[in-house]
Amino acid sequence: MAAAPLAGDTGSPMNDPHFYPIGTPGQAWGHAELAQWRSRQVRQRSYADDVLAAVERLRDRMDVQVYGEVVYAGESFPLVALCSPGRNAALPSVLVTGGVHGYETSGVHGALRFVEQHAQRYAGRVNLLVVPCVSPWAYERFQRWNFDAIDPNRSFRDGSPAQESAALMRLVAPLHGQFAAH
Numbered sequence: 281m282a283a284a285p286l287a288g289d290t291g292s293p294m295n296d297p298h299f300y301p302i303g304t305p306g307q308a309w310g311h312a313e314l315a316q317w318r319s320r321q322v323r324q325r326s327y328a329d330d331v332l333a334a335v336e337r338l339r340d341r342m343d344v345q346v347y348g349e350v351v352y353a354g355e356s357f358p359l360v361a362l363c364s365p366g367r368n369a370a371l372p373s374v375l376v377t378g379g380v381h382g383y384e385t386s387g388v389h390g391a392l393r394f395v396e397q398h399a400q401r402y403a404g405r406v407n408l409l410v411v412p413c414v415s416p417w418a419y420e421r422f423q424r425w426n427f428d429a430i431d432p433n434r435s436f437r438d439g440s441p442a443q444e445s446a447a448l449m450r451l452v453a454p455l456h457g458q459f460a461a462h
Contacts, residue, residue, distance in 0.1 A: 302317050314429055323421060325420055327416040327417075341365075341395065342410070343364070345363055348447030361409055363408065374402070376391050379416070381424045381433060391410050411451070432444045432445045
């Protein structure tokens with residue numbers, strides 16, 4: 281049996297406050313580490329109940345667009361956006377996103393609340409495009425990363441390895457140059 285560490289001992293990674301229990305510091309994860317990390321991820325809330333149901337309740341105010349789907353280990357998540365009805369090409373566009381990182385709950389609920397309480401004030405002034413939850417798998421698990429342990433916020437680029445990021449990029453691509461704010 282190993283002796284208990286002395287107070288202040290940082291010789292063991294287990295005593296390091298920055299130690300992560302999976303993998304080896306400085307080395308990329310392989311399949312085993314990814315599987316170990318996935319096994320620790322537990323659904324703690326429902327994207328369908330919290331987001332999709334709220335989007336349905338807002339359908340009378342905004343157009344709803346399913347702009348993609350992410351599928352992870354048999355779980356399927358439709359990606360939805362709320363759009364100003366009757367898009368006017370003469371008006372600037374404003375993009376509102378939430379839930380790029382799933383643990384950022386306020387962004388998801390803030391985007392939905394914005395549509396519910398304030399979006400109609402912008403009718404005829406801007407075209408709104410609201411994507412309330414970019415990363416639904418991570419939202420359900422209070423996680424920064426997606427199922428593949430990829431940070432969607434660091435993946436908005438051509439050839440994105442993150443399904444969520446690639447789908448959002450496809451959604452906004454036809455509007456390139458039209459956004460006045462995000």
